Structure formats: C-alpha cells, structure tokens
Amino acid sequence: xxxxxxxxxxxxxxxxxxxxxxxxxxxxxxxxxxxxxxxxxxxxxxxxxxxxxxxxxxxxxxxxxxxxxxxxxxxxxxxxxxxxxxxxxxxxxxxxxxxxxxxxxxxxxxxxxxxxxxxxxxxxxxxxxxxxxxxxxxxxxxxxxxxxxxxxxxxxxxxxxxxxxxxxxxxxxxxxxxxxxxxxxxxxxxxxxxxxxxxxxxxxxxxxxxxxxxxxxxxxxxxxxxxxxxxxxxxxxxxxxxxxxxxxxxxxxxxxxxxxxxxxxxxxxxxxxxxxxxxxxxxxxxxxxxxxxxxxxxxxxxxxxxxxxxxxxxxxxxxxxxxxxxxxxxxxxxxxxxxx
Amino acid sequence: xxxxxxxxxxxxxxxxxxxxxxxxxxxxxxxxxxxxxxxxxxxxxxxxxxxxxxxxxxxxxxxxxxxxxxxxxxxxxxxxxxxxxxxxxxxxxxxxxxxxxxxxxxxxxxxxxxxxxxxxxxxxxxxxxxxxxxxxxxxxxxxxxxxxxxxxxxxxxxxxxxxxxxxxxxxxxxxxxxxxxxxxxxxxxxxxxxxxxxxxxxxxxxxxxxxxxxxxxxxxxxxxxxxxxxxxxxxxxxxxxxxxxxxxxxxxxxxxxxxxxxxxxxxxxxxxxxxxxxxxxxxxxxxxxxxxxxxxxxxxxxxxxxxxxxxxxxxxxx
Ligand SMILES: Nc1ncnc2c1ncn2[C@@H]1O[C@H](COP(=O)(O)OP(=O)(O)OP(=O)(O)O)[C@@H](O)[C@H]1O
Ligand SMILES: Nc1ncnc2c1ncn2[C@@H]1O[C@H](COP(=O)(O)OP(=O)(O)OP(=O)(O)O)[C@@H](O)[C@H]1O
Ligand code: SF4
Ligand SMILES: [Mg+2]
Ligand SMILES: [Mg+2]
Numbered sequence: 001x002x003x004x005x006x007x008x009x010x011x012x013x014x015x016x017x018x019x020x021x022x023x024x025x026x027x028x029x030x031x032x033x034x035x036x037x038x039x040x041x042x043x044x045x046x047x048x049x050x051x052x053x054x055x056x057x058x059x060x061x062x063x064x065x066x067x068x069x070x071x072x073x074x075x076x077x078x079x080x081x082x083x084x085x086x087x088x089x090x091x092x093x094x095x096x097x098x099x100x101x102x103x104x105x106x107x108x109x110x111x112x113x114x115x116x117x118x119x120x121x122x123x124x125x126x127x128x129x130x131x132x133x134x135x136x137x138x139x140x141x142x143x144x145x146x147x148x149x150x151x152x153x154x155x156x157x158x159x160x161x162x163x164x165x166x167x168x169x170x171x172x173x174x175x176x177x178x179x180x181x182x183x184x185x186x187x188x189x190x191x192x193x194x195x196x197x198x199x200x201x202x203x204x205x206x207x208x209x210x211x212x213x214x215x216x217x218x219x220x221x222x223x224x225x226x227x228x229x230x231x232x233x234x235x236x237x238x239x240x241x242x243x244x245x246x247x248x249x250x251x252x253x254x255x256x257x258x259x260x261x262x263x264x265x266x267x268x269x270x271x272x273x274x275x276x277x278x279x280x281x282x283x284x285x286x287x288x289x290x291x292x293x294x295x296x297x298x299x300x301x302x303x304x305x306x307x308x309x310x311x312x313x314x315x316x317x318x319x320x321x322x323x324x325x326x327x328x329x330x331x332x333x334x335x336x337x338x339x340x
Numbered sequence: 341x342x343x344x345x346x347x348x349x350x351x352x353x354x355x356x357x358x359x360x361x362x363x364x365x366x367x368x369x370x371x372x373x374x375x376x377x378x379x380x381x382x383x384x385x386x387x388x389x390x391x392x393x394x395x396x397x398x399x400x401x402x403x404x405x406x407x408x409x410x411x412x413x414x415x416x417x418x419x420x421x422x423x424x425x426x427x428x429x430x431x432x433x434x435x436x437x438x439x440x441x442x443x444x445x446x447x448x449x450x451x452x453x454x455x456x457x458x459x460x461x462x463x464x465x466x467x468x469x470x471x472x473x474x475x476x477x478x479x480x481x482x483x484x485x486x487x488x489x490x491x492x493x494x495x496x497x498x499x500x501x502x503x504x505x506x507x508x509x510x511x512x513x514x515x516x517x518x519x520x521x522x523x524x525x526x527x528x529x530x531x532x533x534x535x536x537x538x539x540x541x542x543x544x545x546x547x548x549x550x551x552x553x554x555x556x557x558x559x560x561x562x563x564x565x566x567x568x569x570x571x572x573x574x575x576x577x578x579x580x581x582x583x584x585x586x587x588x589x590x591x592x593x594x595x596x597x598x599x600x601x602x603x604x605x606x607x608x609x610x611x612x613x614x615x616x617x618x619x620x621x622x623x624x625x626x627x628x629x630x631x632x633x634x635x636x637x638x639x640x641x642x643x644x645x646x647x648x649x650x651x652x653x654x655x656x657x658x
Pocket of ligand 4: 047049180
C-alpha cells in the first residue's frame with residue numbers, strides 16, 4: 001500500500017551566529033492512513049523541525065532544507081509553490097502547536113476562526129460554517145458551544161484553548177494531523193481528555209496523527225508506532241509494543257530507565273543517562289549518542305551506524321546490532337536487565 | 341530537632357486583583373512537614389502549590405493563619421531568629437534559566453547567600469564554592485564560567501548548590517525538574533535524594549509528574565483550588581486514594597507499560613472553575629462524579645479518616 005506520508009532522507013540546517021546547526025540529519029519515516037505515530041527524544045533533537053518541514057514552516061533564512069523529499073498523497077511537498085502548499089495545509093494537513101496562544105488569533109472570536117477555515121478551504125456557506133463550527137466545539141468537549149462560539153481566546157482556560165485549536169485543525173477533516181506536544185502545558189486530568197479526544201477522532205475520521213511528546217506514558221497509551229530521535233537523527237523506530245519490550249538502542253534504554261515505576265512501592269534508585277545532550281554545532285562524526293553511551297566502541301566515535309533491521313518494522317541505528325560487534329547478545333541482555 | 345520541622349496552621353494567602361475580586365490561592369490549609377521527610381505536593385495547575393511554598397519560606401506575606409518553624413511561630417521571631425530562619429529555608433525554582441543571573445559567574449551565583457549573610461570571605465569562601473560544586477557533581481573550574489555555558493541539568497545543579505551554600509535545613513523545590521530533559525531529570529532527582537541523606541534536608545517537593553513525586557516523597561498532599569484535599573503516606577495515596585479528585589488524578593497518569601495502558605480511567609468533565617469565584621460547599625463538586633446534595637451546601641472538613649490518612653470529602657462523613 002502507498003503510504004499517506006513518506007519522509008525520505010530529510011536534511012535541515014540553520015545558519016546561526018554560532019555556526020551551522022545540523023538540526024535534522026537524514027531523517028526517514030512514513031505514516032499510514034489512520035495510524036498514530038509518536039516522535040520522542042531529547043530536547044533539541046529535531047522533532048519540531050522535522051514536522052515544521054512537513055508543514056513548510058521552516059523560516060528561511062536562517063533555515064534551509066538541504067536535501068530529501070516529503071511525499072504526501074503522491075506529491076513532493078518540498079517542490080510545491082507557496083499557494084499549493086497553503087491549500088494542502090488548510091484542508092489536508094492540520095497542525096496543533098504546543099502553545100495555543102501563538103496560533104489562535106487573539107483578536108478574532110474562536111467560533112469565527114473555525115468558520116473561516118471551513119469557508120476558505122471547504123467552500124461552506126456562512127450559515128453552514130457557523131453550524132459546523134458549533135458542532136466542532138461540541139465535539140471537542142467545550143461546554144455550552146453556542147455561547148463559547150462568541151468568545152475570544154483569552155476568555156478560554158488553557159485546556160479549552162488547546163481543544164479549540166484541535167477543533168480548528170480538525171474542522172476540515174484533514175487526512176493528517178500533526179500535534180507538537182499538544183498536552184505538555186496541561187494538567188494530567190485535562191491531558192487525558194485531550195488524548196482521549198484525539199484517539200476518538202482517529203477512529204471516527206480515520207485521521208493519521210503524528211504526535212510529538214516527552215512523555216513515554218502518552219506514547220504507550222496513544223500511539224501504534226514510535227520514532228526515537230537523538231541529535232538530529234532517528235535512532236530507533238518500532239511499534240510501541242516492540243519498543244517497550246525489545247528496545248535496541250542505548251539511548252532508548254536510558255529513556256526507559258530514567259522514568260520511575262508507579263506500580264511498585266519498592267524504592268529503586270533511578271538510572272539517569274550520564275553526561276549532557278549533544279552539541280549540534282559540531283555533532284560527533286560517529287554515533288551522536290557515543291559521548292554519553294556506556295557501551296560505545298571505537299567504531300562508534302568514528303562512523304555513523306546504519307539502520308539495522310531488528311525485525312519487521314523495527315530498526316535501530318546502533319553498532320551493537322552489527323554482527324561484528326563483540327557479544328551482541330550480552331549487550332542486548334544488559335539493556336534488558338537494566339530495564340527490568 | 342523537633343519531630344515536625346514545619347507546622348502550617350489555617351494558613352491563608354489571598355491576592356486582591358480588583359476592588360471586589362479576590363483569589364483565595366491558599367485557603368485555610370493546615371498540615372505538618374516532619375523533620376527529614378520529603379513532602380510531595382501535587383494538584384491541578386493554579387491550585388496554589390507555588391503560592392503555598394512561597395508563603396512558607398516568607399516570599400509572600402500570609403493573609404492569615406500561622407507558620408511554625410522549628411517549634412517557633414515565625415511571626416513572633418526576633419530579628420536575629422528571623423534571619424536564621426530565612427537562611428535555613430531555601431527555595432529552588434522551576435526554570436533554571438530564568439533564576440540564574442546571566443551576567444554573574446557561577447561561583448558568585450553560588451555564593452549569593454554566603455555574601456548576603458556575610459558567612460565567609462576570601463580563601464574560605466572560594467573553598468566553600470569548590471566544595472559545593474563538587475557536592476552537586478560539577479567541577480571547581482566551572483566557578484569561572486557563566487550560566488549560558490551549561491546544560492539545563494547542570495544549571496539546575498547550580499541552583500541547588502546556591503541553595504545549599506547557606507546550609508539550609510528546609511528546601512522548597514518548586515517543579516525543579518519540569519524544565520529538564522527526561523534523560524537529565526533522574527540525575528537531579530538522585531542528587532536531591534543523596535543530599536537529603538547526607539545533609540539531613542527536609543523537602544517540600546512540588547511537581548506535576550506524579551511518578552517522580554511518588555518516587556521521591558515520603559508523604560504526599562493533594563491540592564485543588566486553594567484547598568488541601570488529601571494527605572497520606574506516598575504508597576498509601578497511590579494504593580488507596582480516598583478523595584474523588586485524587587482518584588481521577590491518579591487514574592489519569594499515562595502508564596508506560598503498553599500492556600497495562602488500556603485500563604479504566606476516570607475522566608473529569610468540564611474545566612476547573614474560576615479561582616476568583618469558587619463553587620460553594622466542596623470546591624471539587626462541579627467536576628466530581630460522586631457529588632451529592634450536601635456537597636453544594638456544606639464545605640467538607642479536612643479530617644483523619646484512616647490512620648495518617650486525611651481527606652476533605654463528604655463521602656467519608658461518619
Ligand atoms: N529558527 C531557528 N533558528 C536556529 N536554530 C533553530 C531554529 N529552530 C530550531 N533550531 C535548532 O534546531 C535544533 C532542533 O530543534 P527542534 O525545535 O526541532 O528540537 P525538538 O526536538 O523539537 O526539541 P524540544 O523537545 O525542546 O521541543 C535545535 O538545536 C534548535 O536550536
Ligand atoms: N502574585 C499573584 N498575584 C495574583 N494572583 C496570583 C499571584 N500568584 C498566584 N496567583 C493566583 O493564585 C492561584 C494559584 O497560583 P499558583 O501559582 O500558586 O498555582 P500552582 O498550583 O503553583 O499552579 P502551577 O501548577 O500551574 O504552577 C492562581 O489562580 C494564580 O493566578
Ligand atoms: S552506536 Fe555505539 S555509541 Fe552509539 S548507541 Fe550504539 S553502542 Fe552506543
Ligand atoms: Mg519541539
Ligand atoms: Mg506553580
């Protein structure tokens with residue numbers, strides 16, 4: 001089957017006064033219809049830049065797409081004109097940002113913002129657009145939608161704003177929804193509401209979703225597949241079950257170990273990842289995780305590992321998975337026991 | 341040291357926003373923090389956790405009630421006793437970036453308290469800075485650098501070193517790890533646990549991440565809209581939450597085990613009510629799935645319904 005979205009060898013740089021930042025280095029992945037794919041990873045690892053590239057939102061300058069392609073429904077988004085891109089953005093791809101205040105228009109009533117999208121992209125009449133907008137507000141769980149239609153964003157609470165954004169993003173029933181940390185700023189109780197809503201919409205409308213998050217719990221509960229990013233590259237990619245049960249990259253091991261287990265009353269010491277996140281001005285020429293990796297071998301510092309196939313749909317960019325690596329079995333077991 | 345390092349009695353902190361608009365951010369809260377324990381504080385955003393922490397360490401003046409530190413009423417301390425109390429109670433803030441002066445060298449930042457209280461000078465001061473840097477896992481040569489040269493986790497360590505410099509007994513840690521990378525959070529939590537042991541520190545640990553709160557805390561308090569809703573031992577809270585808000589809160593924690601991820605969740609309906617106009621009776625009743633008639637009329641009192649397990653909810657009226 002043809003993928004809904006296929007990102008291939010994407011490279012994005014930023015020119016800053018400190019030098020050239022290689023924010024995204026050869027990132028490849030795909031998303032199928034109706035599937036939720038999560039992206040997790042270190043802060044600054046290139047998660048937002050990756051999805052901003054899909055939306056044509058990389059500011060240039062300083063940003064530059066240095067290579068690769070982004071196929072969406074058979075078209076390469078990177079070759080489209082601004083006008084063609086705008087059309088796709090409003091109707092086929094929706095995006096939710098971490099901070100709703102930056103993307104809601106503070107001077108326009110919330111209801112009108114939804115209606116506007118429907119009029120521009122779906123040729124709705126004014127009256128129909130209003131009805132549909134009220135329906136959308138109701139769908140995302142905003143109480144008293146008729147009255148709320150008439151209010152401005154600042155009259156909404158944080159959780160309601162986030163839901164209003166989702167309503168706007170979903171009004172035109174996009175095929176792909178990109179959500180960049182949609183719940184990071186929210187309480188766990190409101191977070192649960194928003195995630196539940198996204199899952200429901202995925203089921204009802206068969207929308208594909210890319211979900212960026214820091215929270216592995218959110219991944220486990222919401223996504224089918226997950227990409228782990230570190231230092232501008234995808235270091236591991238697998239189904240959610242496979243990633244939690246059989247992680248094959250030391251950074252993923254580190255992530256899984258550093259979260260406490262709430263299901264036991266035993267007080268185990270947390271196992272942090274030692275060292276600091278990488279410097280993207282001069283990324284190490286080998287594996288980006290090598291300076292912090294306790295299993296690093298000489299080769300790791302010299303050469304970037306390839307994506308090793310672990311099983312169907314599971315790849316890991318780590319030399320330990322090479323058959324020439326010493327005792328790959330031992331290492332794999334080490335990762336397991338640390339996670340146990 | 342007394343059994344209870346900090347005792348809070350009917351503490352209130354109100355903010356007046358306009359002529360007739362008042363936010364009761366901390367409204368009649370009583371509890372104790374035992375010497376040597378880590379007391380975790382969780383709850384809805386805007387429920388008053390930071391305000392409570394700041395009021396305890398004296399950054400806000402209380403609107404009512406009293407704070408007893410080390411067996412003495414803070415309001416009745418002499419000037420000198422007040423100075424000592426201020427020194428012994430420190431606070432660490434959420435954003436390690438915003439709370440460190442970018443134009444000061446790390447060594448001088450760490451010595452801020454030492455200089456303010458004129459504790460040490462010259463070589464001794466310098467030695468103390470090196471010792472503190474080492475204590476939090478940094479290096480002596482870091483003293484000469486500026487905050488922007490450090491990662492988030494390192495900056496948070498600098499904030500901790502600054503708090504430790506004046507030999508505090510009690511530290512309010514207000515979301516000390518929220519701004520950090522997941523991979524760095526564990527470094528800071530481990531450091532805080534080590535310091536609790538070696539320096540005999542008592543913490544009030546405020547956080548949104550319930551997993552971390554459970555991990556680090558001996559006891560936990562749950563706040564909602566200016567009120568303490570529940571208080572118990574950490575394990576007890578997770579195994580046997582009594583208040584419907586706590587039950588909803590705990591059921592909303594995403595499980596990192598995908599096999600256990602599909603389970604019953606209590607979904608709260610609606611939004612948190614406005615803090616300037618809280619509901620009558622129980623403040624949670626507008627979102628409580630178990631609310632009864634009495635809940636709108638009478639405010640439930642905060643009482644010990646099981647040994648060492650306190651809650652404010654009419655479901656437990658005898
Ligand atoms: N407009 C910009 N100008 C310069 N550098 C940028 C710009 N946008 C992003 N970058 C750089 O690109 C890198 C990747 O950033 P990105 O925002 O994708 O990280 P992220 O994985 O989303 O992190 P976080 O979890 O903190 O949101 C970072 O080093 C960042 O500093
Ligand atoms: N200086 C202030 N002036 C006016 N109102 C304030 C002030 N500080 C806090 N408040 C209000 O008091 C209430 C409690 O705020 P507080 O910051 O203590 O909440 P919190 O529990 O720490 O929330 P969060 O989890 O979002 O940090 C909020 O309604 C807030 O708007
Ligand atoms: S490639 Fe080497 S350095 Fe990188 S994660 Fe694997 S073992 Fe560690
Ligand atoms: Mg981002
Ligand atoms: Mg706060």
